[in-house]
Each structure stands twice: as structure tokens, then as C-alpha cells.
Amino acid sequence: MVVFALAVLVTLSSYAAGCSPGTNSTELQLRRMEHQPVTAQLAAVFQEMESLRCEQTTLQQQQNALTQIHQMSPRWTTEREVAGTHVLTYGSHDHDDDEEEEEEEDEEKSLxxxxxxxxxxxxxxxxxxxxxxxxKFKMCDRNVKWKGWYRMYYKGQSLQMPERCVPVNKCGTHSPLWLAGTHPRRRDGIVTRNVCGHWKKRCCAFRSTPIKVKKCRGNYYVYQFTQPSSCYLAYCADVNTLVCGRCRRNQSCVSRDKINWRCKRKKRLSSKKIHFFASFPxxxxxxVNRIKYSKVLVNVGRAYNRRTGVFKAPVKGIYQxxxxxxxxxxxxxxxxxxxxxxxxxxxxxSHISRPSTVSSLxxxxxxxxxxxxxYxxxxxxxxxxxxxSTTITFGGSLLVQMR
Structure with a gap:
């Protein structure tokens, strides 16, 4: 019985050590006790079995803890190989999080x-x-199944709809359709515009279904066309606006007569200078309902009124x-x-508790x-x-002018 217990103990100790059955420290220790009394051998066997049981319980607890952390925080677990050993590292990874945030931002932009x-x-x-x-052959846009948005071209060059009355029998149709209103600015977003058709000396003889228009970066427009009210009507492309497609971002396409167009540099918002400083002598x-600071030392922009003590903002912006x-x-x-x-x-x-003077700003x-x-x-x-003195004072400045 003792021999069988020894064999079982040697096998268990080898398995717990993570190696194949063979000679180890436990086996050598037990073999040295072969000539000891049976009671001493059994005591050694039971002691070693108790030690192995404790080690096994500890390993099981560690394994359960690792499994629980892995299940709760799968995104925080990475596996790397160090000298042939797989190491689990826990914690937040800023680099990975940054990449995920960038991907989310790119996805939002794409959407x-x-x-x-x-x-x-x-x-x-x-x-x-x-x-x-x-x-000779007249076209009719009522026969077209319009879907989505369109950008108008003429022989590969971008242009836009006319904003003026077009003579009859132009644009490949009887009654040319033109935009009855100005094109929007980019900050206006998508707008709705009426469309008119010229016929029998009446520039708006046909009031077609309104369309939607939007201005895009690069000085071009997109249109959401709809089926006209009757035939023969067709949307026109103004060849006079071909120059508009060559305008730069800092330019706008302008025309006085809606026939001759040109690129004009946009006016920059001139920064207005507003500064004032005044005191009460x-x-x-x-x-005192309103302090009238009558001693004016600085009043650039003349926004402060010394007679009323009131500063009136001349432009929209951020003031201090x-x-x-x-x-x-x-x-x-x-x-x-x-x-x-x-x-x-x-x-x-300010609140004074003893004879003195206190200043506050x-x-x-x-x-x-x-x-x-x-004021x-x-x-x-x-x-x-x-x-x-200049102890009772009032002043301010324009920091940023806004449109």
C-alpha cells in the first residue's frame, strides 16, 4: 500500500510541476525514506499530498481570476510573446484608443x-x-426620370443655370427653364428656388415645379431637378457662366447683367479696432445708477460716450x-x-474692517x-x-471681430 501511495504521489507531483513523469526532488526525497518505518513513510506521503493540494487550489484560484478579468475586459487584454512565453498584459492602451477614435472620426466624416x-x-x-x-428637335425634361442631384457641364466644363430670361427656342427646347432667383451662398446650405419658362414674350409664362440648389466648395452648384409642369420645357445651362468654374476659393463669380461674368476676389473682413479707457475724477x-466716466484717456473707434457713460458695441465680436x-x-x-x-x-x-483703503479690479x-x-x-x-488719480476706471477692447 505504501508503494502504491508513493507511485501516485510521484505522478501527481510530476503533473503539478508541469513536466513528464521522471525523477524530481519529491521522488528522490521519498526514495530516501524507503528504509524508514512505515508510519514515517505514510506521514511523509500525507504531508506531501497536503502540500500538493494547497498548490493545486492556489493555481485554480489564479486561473479563475484571470478568466474572469479576460471575460470582463476583453478590449484591455493583449497577448505578447517574451522569450517564448505568452504574457497577458492588462490596462488601457492609449495608442490603440487614439487609433479607434481617429477611425470613428473618419467614419463620421464619411457618413x-x-x-x-x-x-x-x-x-x-x-x-x-x-x-x-x-x-430642330425639341427636348422635354418632363420625360426624364430625375433622381438625386445633378451638376451641369458644357463640353467637360462646369457651369450653372442662368439667372435671367432665356430667349425662346434655345437650350434645345421651346420654353427654356431658368432660375427665378439668385444662386445661394455656401453658408445658406440647401435652398429651394422657383423655375420659370419663357414663352410668348413672357419670361415666366410657365411656373415649373421648384427645385433645390446647393453651393459647394470650389464655386460650383448642384441641383435637384424635378419634372417640369408640361412639354416642351427643359433646364438651361448658361454658357456665360463657364468662367465661374475657374474661380478660386478666395474668389466669387459676379455679374451685373447676368450675361458677362467674372471672378472677383472676396473682400476680407477688416478688423475694426475698438479700445477705450476712462476714469471718474x-x-x-x-x-449711482450709471457712472459717467468723464475723463476719457483712450477712445479708439469712438464706441464710448462720455456724456452717458455707456459703451455701445459697433460690431459683433468678443469683448473684454x-x-x-x-x-x-x-x-x-x-x-x-x-x-x-x-x-x-x-x-x-470691497469690504474694509479697519481704517485703510482697499482697491479692487x-x-x-x-x-x-x-x-x-x-456700463x-x-x-x-x-x-x-x-x-x-485714476482709481475709479472703466475700459475695454474688442478682441475678435465676427461676421
């Missing part, structure tokens, strides 16, 4: 472009649609203001408020539309100043 007609349109290059074309007591005071009465608090469009938005507060940055009014009011307390 936006899928629904943008500027990227998905049908080329409509038919020479007979030109405003200078007359043909005296003391202020109690409540500051206002200050010096309080000098013990046990009294002094509050000055910045008022924007009749809303009290920022306070300059507050700043405030905000977005203002053109015509917004800003300062003293809600309570006492502010000190004289003709030579």
Missing part, C-alpha cells in the same frame, strides 16, 4: 459625405442645353472689459457692477452683438478718487 450632394451627384453634360444652342457716494475702484470707509462695503444689456454680470467688491469677457450697451453702476458704498 456626412455620403449624404452631402456636393460629393454625390450625376454629371449632366448635354451640349443641347446651352443657352446659345438652337436645334471724484468721489462716489451711495447708489475691466472696471476698478478704491474704497476707504471703515466697516462699509462697496459694490460696483458691470451691466450688459441691463443685466448685472460682474461685480467689483474686475474683468469680464463676453460675446456682444452689434448695438449692445455696457458700470455703483450699488452701494463709497469710492474715492480725485482729479489727478
Amino acid at each position: 456626412r459625405r455620403r449624404g452631402d450632394p456636393c460629393f454625390h451627384y450625376t454629371v449632366l453634360d448635354q451640349a443641347w442645353r446651352a443657352t446659345n444652342t438652337t436645334s 471724484g468721489n462716489l457716494m451711495g447708489k 472689459f475691466f472696471f476698478s475702484t478704491v474704497a476707504g470707509r471703515r466697516g462699509q462695503k462697496t459694490d460696483l457692477w458691470l451691466v450688459v444689456n441691463n443685466y448685472w454680470v460682474a461685480v467689483s467688491h 474686475s474683468t469680464y469677457m463676453t460675446f456682444l452683438r452689434r448695438g449692445a450697451i455696457v 458700470v453702476t455703483q450699488n452701494c458704498g463709497q469710492s474715492w478718487a480725485n482729479a489727478a
Whole structure:
């Protein structure tokens, strides 16, 4: 029985060690006890079996923990090979997360472009649609099954619909269809425009079904055409606008008579300079609804009115203001408020507990539309100043002008 227990123990110890059955430290230790009493041999066997059981329990717990982590956080687990050993590394991987975020952003851009007609349109290059074309066979767009968006070409060059009345029997039809309105700007997005057909000296004898138009980057337009109200009507392509397809991004295509077109450089928004700084040359007591800072030191842009004490925003943009005071009465608090469009938005507060003077300065940055009014009011307390000092002050500047 002892011999059988020894054989079983040797096999278990070899399996637990992760190697094939053979000679190991446990086997050698037990063989050295062959000539010991049976009780001593059994005690050694039971002790070694208990040790193996503990090791097996520990390994099982570790395996369960690793399995649970792997199931809960599959994205945080990577496997790498180090010196022939597979190592599991846990934690967040910033590089992988960044790549996933970039892929998601690219996918969102792709999805936006899928629904943008500027990227998905049908080329409509038919020479007979030109405003200078007359043909014997008259075409009718009512027979066309319009689907989606179209971009107009003439012999491979981009152009657009006419915005003027086209003579009859042009554009390969009896009544040419032209856009009864101006083309949109790019910031207008997709707009709806009416279409008119010229017939019998009436430029809008036929009021066809309205169409949708959008301006795209690169100074070209896409159209969502619909079936006209009757025959023979067809959409025109204005050959006079061929020059518009050659305009650069910083240029716009303009025309006074809608016949002669040219590329004109867009006017840049000139940055208007607005700066002012003013002070009050005296003391202020109690409540003052609107402080009239009469000593104006800087007034670039002339947006501040010294007679009313009001700053009026001349342009839309982001402004920054500051206002200050010096309080000098013990046990009294002094509050000055910045008022924007009749809303009290920022306070300059001081409270003196002992005989001394305390100065306070507050700043405030905000977005203002053109015509917004800003001034300062003293809600309570006492502010000190004289003709030579600049302690009660109010000023501001335009930081960014916006369209």
C-alpha cells in the first residue's frame, strides 16, 4: 500500500510541476525514506499530498481570476510573446484608443459625405442645353426620370443655370427653364428656388415645379431637378457662366447683367479696432445708477460716450472689459457692477474692517452683438478718487471681430 501511495504521489507531483513523469526532488526525497518505518513513510506521503493540494487550489484560484478579468475586459487584454512565453498584459492602451477614435472620426466624416450632394451627384453634360444652342428637335425634361442631384457641364466644363430670361427656342427646347432667383451662398446650405419658362414674350409664362440648389466648395452648384409642369420645357445651362468654374476659393463669380461674368476676389473682413479707457475724477457716494466716466484717456473707434457713460458695441465680436475702484470707509462695503444689456454680470467688491483703503479690479469677457450697451453702476458704498488719480476706471477692447 505504501508503494502504491508513493507511485501516485510521484505522478501527481510530476503533473503539478508541469513536466513528464521522471525523477524530481519529491521522488528522490521519498526514495530516501524507503528504509524508514512505515508510519514515517505514510506521514511523509500525507504531508506531501497536503502540500500538493494547497498548490493545486492556489493555481485554480489564479486561473479563475484571470478568466474572469479576460471575460470582463476583453478590449484591455493583449497577448505578447517574451522569450517564448505568452504574457497577458492588462490596462488601457492609449495608442490603440487614439487609433479607434481617429477611425470613428473618419467614419463620421464619411457618413456626412455620403449624404452631402456636393460629393454625390450625376454629371449632366448635354451640349443641347446651352443657352446659345438652337436645334430642330425639341427636348422635354418632363420625360426624364430625375433622381438625386445633378451638376451641369458644357463640353467637360462646369457651369450653372442662368439667372435671367432665356430667349425662346434655345437650350434645345421651346420654353427654356431658368432660375427665378439668385444662386445661394455656401453658408445658406440647401435652398429651394422657383423655375420659370419663357414663352410668348413672357419670361415666366410657365411656373415649373421648384427645385433645390446647393453651393459647394470650389464655386460650383448642384441641383435637384424635378419634372417640369408640361412639354416642351427643359433646364438651361448658361454658357456665360463657364468662367465661374475657374474661380478660386478666395474668389466669387459676379455679374451685373447676368450675361458677362467674372471672378472677383472676396473682400476680407477688416478688423475694426475698438479700445477705450476712462476714469471718474471724484468721489462716489451711495447708489449711482450709471457712472459717467468723464475723463476719457483712450477712445479708439469712438464706441464710448462720455456724456452717458455707456459703451455701445459697433460690431459683433468678443469683448473684454475691466472696471476698478478704491474704497476707504471703515466697516462699509462697496459694490460696483458691470451691466450688459441691463443685466448685472460682474461685480467689483470691497469690504474694509479697519481704517485703510482697499482697491479692487474686475474683468469680464463676453460675446456682444452689434448695438449692445455696457456700463458700470455703483450699488452701494463709497469710492474715492480725485482729479489727478485714476482709481475709479472703466475700459475695454474688442478682441475678435465676427461676421
